[in-house]
Amino acid sequence: MSHASTYEPKTAFTRWLDSRLPIIRWTADFMAFPTPRNLNYIWTFGAILTFFLVVQIITGVIVAMHYQPSTTLAFDSIERLMRDVNYGWLMRYTHMVGASLFFLAVYIHIFRGLYYGSYKAPREVLWIIGVAILIVMIATAFMGYSLVWGQMSFWAVTVITNLFSSFDSVIPGLGTTLVQWIWGGFSVDNPTLNRLYSLHYLLPFIIVGLVALHVWALHVPGSNNPVGIEVRSQEKETLPFHPYFTTKDMFALAAFAMLFAYVVFYVPNYLGDAVNYVPANPLVTPPHIVPEWYFLPFYAILRAIPSKLGGVLLMFGSLVVLFFVPWLDTSRVRSTRYRPIYRWFFLALVVDCLALGYLGAVPPEGNAILAAKVFTLYYFAHFLLVMPIVGLIETPRPMPSTISETFTHKAQGSGHDMRTVPAE
């Protein structure tokens, strides 16, 4: 949200610097970003996600110092890190659990965007960059998991890279060529592991770049809010990001960090698969090949389709469809709070994703196959049918005309300073 610069250099040095490189001005204005006062705690996940990105990069750089990207040493080097490096176990578990909680936070963040219509004009680009971040995150996490070179790592790489061979049914030979190109050989082997490692180190920095664009695209229209109507009065309805939202986000972050610490220190392997503590063996296939929990819904979609190519296309399609959400939703109102019909469909989508997650974890037998088909059908129907149709036929509930009408908390200063604290 555009706002006049409030920064005033106070010393000779800062005045000198301001006329040459106004970096302090830029930071101060960035932190003074006017933010709607009525944001609820689900909006704190943006900050939580930033925290996780930083944690993953720091722990990742340290873990990489001890990692050996070679099929004979990869698994052992991680065990050495866990046993013989000072606090190596902490770095490794933080990185491993951090990836899981990063995804938990990003899914909450995405569903928040869907519920409050944060993708609608003028925030389409913001949303699209967000979907791009999700896709790069998925690629990064997949590659990171493969680096462990346990049984599940190896077979996950084998299964997922083999998906591309389905393009053989489009142009004969195309899929096979593509797969061999990805492998760097004729099977998943050392060259594959090397490139996975290289890309796993590269992609996080692409995420950093995309996050910068995401935040930039946020700062132009400003944050959406639970009511879903635009700010009318910057003075009455917004507060500077710092110190109001920094404090609020820090509180939420500390609370979320407690969950993080609980998992890292007490149940570090709770979210992982025991089979990945067995070193990779190309000659033995594990009975159930399952991805990490955060990929299970996609995996269920992949397996729901009898045709390999169809499964691959739908799995990637389940992400691609998100790009079009701003135009698929025809509703005039943003916030699902005022959408009496759509809110039930939203609930159905949440249940649908959880159900797909469950179905991705169980063996594809009997009723599970049929169920996966039904839930996959709903997943796509939600975006391609429900969103356009419900938006047209639904009568939204009466909405407040301004954000400030919904304020419940009155200023409590006993007569003294009622002004907002400016950002430093």
Add this chain to the structure above:
Amino acid sequence: MTTMKTTLARRSLRALAAGTMLSLAAIATAAAAEQPAAAAKPAAAPAQEPAASPAPAEHYQVPRQEWTFGGLFGYFDEQQLRRGYKIYKNVCSNCHNMRFLAYRNLGEPGGPNLSKEEVVALAAEIQVQDGYNDQGEPVMRAGKPSDYFQWRFKNEKEAGASFNGAAPPDLSVMAKARTVERDIAWYSFPFLMLKDLFTQYQEQGPDYIYGLLNGYVDPPAGFKLNAGSNYNRVFPGHQIAMPQPLTDGVVDYEDGTPNTLEQESKDVVSFLAWAAEPHLVERKKLGLLVLAYLAALTALLYVAKKTLWRNVEH
């Protein structure tokens, strides 16, 4: 102000009540879901009459055991690890290896905590190849505490050749590499997940190995056992190549602990659990400090947030 406070209080109460109800429901469902499988176990013993049909590989639910290293204050019992190491050395290491363990690990705090002299003496029992001499012949020397455990086989191939092609797996991380399969209905699944999270069920591997060591029972009538296989109610498919490794009195304990099969398997599994996670005690101790620190930080930040937002309409 009053209304605000009451709403907040009411909301918190409601959340607390809902949370309690959910947790109770979760524990009840998860307990109920695990019971039938456990109850089916005694019934399986007299089920030898209907020999007509080939016995289906029925699911034996591995029960959850009490371990010293479970929970918030988990620790390893030094004496137990020493007993476990003795079993490993006398029994397991005849076929298996633990290639991630060095003799020095046996003297580390949080583990068996053997004295320096004991570690040096144990290490000296092995011969290690240490480079080549000027003639190009391998130099052999007595082991040092920094040396890793040695396998009695030269390599996987040699081990495989002695065991019908399948080498006995390395035991270094075995306690983390196995899990307990649970037959559970879809509706109890989320509750079981929550129960595992809140009761910190990280000892599925130890439970599995304990169940396996105690799982050598008579096969059900009609069960077709392949040559060279042994029946085990826990092992997937119930046909395991490893013959029953532990029995009552397989080792003698110096500390007077009864050397029953149950006790021996508890001890050796605890040793394996330590070997898989040698920093477990350190991790859990640090975790308490971190959680206490974060709880205090969260409380302070909450007060800071409330104070700062007190004077603005929102």
